[in-house]
Amino acid sequence: MMKNRQHIKWGFLFFFLPVVLWLFLLIVLPHLELLRLSFTKANTGKLTLDNYLAFFREPIYWLTFVRTAGYSILVTFLVMVISLPVSFYISKMVRGRMTGALMILILVPFWVSELIRVYGWMILLRESGILNHFLVTLGFFKEPVEMLYNDITMIMGLVYTSMLFMVVPVIGVMDDLDNSIIEAAYDLGASKIAIWRTIIIPHCASGLVNGGIIVFMLVLGSYLTPNLMGGKNSLWFTEQIYNQIILYFNWNQGAAFGFLLLALSSLIIWVLLKLTKQNLKEVVKK
Amino acid sequence: MESALSVQNVTKRFGDFTAVDQVSFEVEDGKFFSILGPSGCGKTTLLRMIAGFYKPDGGTLLFNGKNMDGVAPNKRPVNLVFQNLALFPMMNVHENIAFGLRRRGERGPEVDRKVRSLLERVGLPESGKKQISQLSGGQKQRIAIARCLIMEPTVLLLDEPLGALDAKLREHMKVELKTLQSQVGTTFVYITHDQSEAMVMSDTVAVMNNGHFEQIGTPQELYHEPKSSFVAQFVGNNNKLRVRLHRDAEGDTIARYSDRYDFKLAQKFEQSGLEDEYDLFIRPEAVIINPGEGRENFQTVPVDVTSILFDGGNSRLMVKPLGTEGELVVALPQTREYDSIRSGDRIQVGWDLNKTVCFKRSDWKLYDEE
Numbered sequence: 001m002m003k004n005r006q007h008i009k010w011g012f013l014f015f016f017l018p019v020v021l022w023l024f025l026l027i028v029l030p031h032l033e034l035l036r037l038s039f040t041k042a043n044t045g046k047l048t049l050d051n052y053l054a055f056f057r058e059p060i061y062w063l064t065f066v067r068t069a070g071y072s073i074l075v076t077f078l079v080m081v082i083s084l085p086v087s088f089y090i091s092k093m094v095r096g097r098m099t100g101a102l103m104i105l106i107l108v109p110f111w112v113s114e115l116i117r118v119y120g121w122m123i124l125l126r127e128s129g130i131l132n133h134f135l136v137t138l139g140f141f142k143e144p145v146e147m148l149y150n151d152i153t154m155i156m157g158l159v160y161t162s163m164l165f166m167v168v169p170v171i172g173v174m175d176d177l178d179n180s181i182i183e184a185a186y187d188l189g190a191s192k193i194a195i196w197r198t199i200i201i202p203h204c205a206s207g208l209v210n211g212g213i214i215v216f217m218l219v220l221g222s223y224l225t226p227n228l229m230g231g232k233n234s235l236w237f238t239e240q241i242y243n244q245i246i247l248y249f250n251w252n253q254g255a256a257f258g259f260l261l262l263a264l265s266s267l268i269i270w271v272l273l274k275l276t277k278q279n280l281k282e283v284v285k286k
Numbered sequence: 287m288e289s290a291l292s293v294q295n296v297t298k299r300f301g302d303f304t305a306v307d308q309v310s311f312e313v314e315d316g317k318f319f320s321i322l323g324p325s326g327c328g329k330t331t332l333l334r335m336i337a338g339f340y341k342p343d344g345g346t347l348l349f350n351g352k353n354m355d356g357v358a359p360n361k362r363p364v365n366l367v368f369q370n371l372a373l374f375p376m377m378n379v380h381e382n383i384a385f386g387l388r389r390r391g392e393r394g395p396e397v398d399r400k401v402r403s404l405l406e407r408v409g410l411p412e413s414g415k416k417q418i419s420q421l422s423g424g425q426k427q428r429i430a431i432a433r434c435l436i437m438e439p440t441v442l443l444l445d446e447p448l449g450a451l452d453a454k455l456r457e458h459m460k461v462e463l464k465t466l467q468s469q470v471g472t473t474f475v476y477i478t479h480d481q482s483e484a485m486v487m488s489d490t491v492a493v494m495n496n497g498h499f500e501q502i503g504t505p506q507e508l509y510h511e512p513k514s515s516f517v518a519q520f521v522g523n524n525n526k527l528r529v530r531l532h533r534d535a536e537g538d539t540i541a542r543y544s545d546r547y548d549f550k551l552a553q554k555f556e557q558s559g560l561e562d563e564y565d566l567f568i569r570p571e572a573v574i575i576n577p578g579e580g581r582e583n584f585q586t587v588p589v590d591v592t593s594i595l596f597d598g599g600n601s602r603l604m605v606k607p608l609g610t611e612g613e614l615v616v617a618l619p620q621t622r623e624y625d626s627i628r629s630g631d632r633i634q635v636g637w638d639l640n641k642t643v644c645f646k647r648s649d650w651k652l653y654d655e656e
Contacts, residue, residue, distance in 0.1 A: 184372035187337060188386035188437065189360045198385070202376040 038255035051256030061240060065260070068237040069268060071151070072219040075158045079215050080208055082159065083166040088200065090167075091174040092182075103171075110164055118228045121157055122148060149231035157229040158219050165218060166211035173207035174200075209278045213269055220265050237261060288351050290315040290473040291336070291364075291441045296345030298331050305331040307497040308345070313441065313475060313490075318467050320484040321477040323494035324520070329477045330369075332494075333443050336475065337366045349440045360389075365434035366443040370450065371426050373418045379405075379429055380414035386437045404432045408466070423451050427459060435470060444476045448483060460486050481521050485509070493517050515645035518567040525573075525614050527566040529644065531555060541566050541644060544610040549585050552640045563647040570602060570617040572641040575624055576634050586636035589614065591629050603627065605635060 041048045055061045090102045109117060124130050125147040132144040147153055177200065185195045201208075226236035241261070244254035289312040298306040305328040313319040321329045334340045336347060338359035347354040349363055365386075374382050383401045405411050408428035413421070421429065427447060434442055448456045448463075464487045467474050478484050484491045485505040492502040493516070501513045512518040519526065529541035529549070541549045541564065549566065577586060589605035592613065601618040616635055618624055627633065 178370065178372060180368045180370055180372040181374060183339060183359070184366070184368055185374070185385070186359050187366050188433065189389040190385075191360060191389070194389055199374060199376070
């Protein structure tokens, strides 16, 4: 009995230690260092709050953040709106093998890197791109139009790259919804809109919030898509961090922005959870 | 009087398979109508067509004389109690019951009043605030029915709603459902594979098999005068004896069993077709133990008792007619009159000729593995 217990302990340590080391060395330690940097002055190393105050003093910084957060919420909302009918179709309308095939169709684009996917969009949409070529040939446009480098294209790109992370959890909860419950609502006189509003969306709430948190965090922290598809005016907050660290070599300022991003995005999620009366623990459990 | 529900030649095909084949019936207003059949006989398909979830491939559905062709389920004056009840887990009991009224656009204290009066009617006056997961099986049952009754439907459809309950509760709910139906006076169309449910509750029962109705009648008619071999086997218990038919000198039809016993039949058969194989049906309850002499139109058989199955009021004797391999089930009334019968005894059993029926042989798969 004793011997057995010893075995379990060693086995446990064997698997547990790499996780602890990984968490500590690669996540906790760098963050502690960044936290220290964010509270010190660049050259002198003195303790200061200037790095954080700069964010509120310079309108360009906090305006960029508000813009980023606003667009992230918009993208999350758009992804929710699109993924509901998509999930409903995959989960309830098609049967058997088709479900798997459609899931793979959603998954396949994510086998290539984000960079390749964004370049794909650029080939489609740029002035000399495929879409322009067709539209001009078919006579819809007189001359090619630049479709890249604006906010609408950027939002479309962000919606596309984060779709999967909403569809998968929503399909998960939608599969649990008994068809007869939808039929019962229909039988009791509910219109299609009423069924969505009173039955399907409330049932899928946990999946939507779950996917919503993932999508919001991903979009808020994304760098490639807004940078490549957005125009010169489409500033994204991650670009500010990048600029501080790489262009101005101001690690202290970049670290402060990084922690502000973490704190403010956590605050936004907390507020949204409170507003929708969802409990984070319960959402994550599902 | 106009029928609450009139089904005329309704047909439904899935590919090559005809699930419901030219079914017609009428249900009078305020009646309890049951459709009884084994699983896979098409009764659920028929019910879903009445509710509007399937579109019939042929035939007409009328509610109070109004044609329902092309009318969506949410526009039909009919509500369905689902097999798994399908209560809305995201709402409490009150919201579940009020759901239909709200969809009609009803608001305000009138809705609350109706919900409360319905909760009282189904005997759960205090449970409006409860969540669905807090209810027991029987309570869910009542809420599911209340949720439909509040719509005051022309016809309430019930799809084996007692199937998920345990045996004792099911017995109780049978009586309760019948009482509720006669109180509210709504027309019920109830489908089930359980013949006891159908017989206890219904004014009229239709026995369904392979997509068509075998017989429509009162429970008593189905029990005493089955019109087909299937009904004889499916409704109530029956002994089935394989027999050959011939006519005797007086023109009576004689059923010969095991080349040894000749049973005279009250039914008349035409000469043609007598060479086919037939089954003779005798109810266990119709068989009398040690009948004694001097009965008219009576058939007695000497038998060996093979076993005694004691089950209170439902006790039975298993007996073997002398010189055969067949087995008969005989009801054993618990009047203490037959207490002396032991396994292995040789006794006489007999039955009134008018209580037997004989049909051409057809074997039905009565129960499939679900």
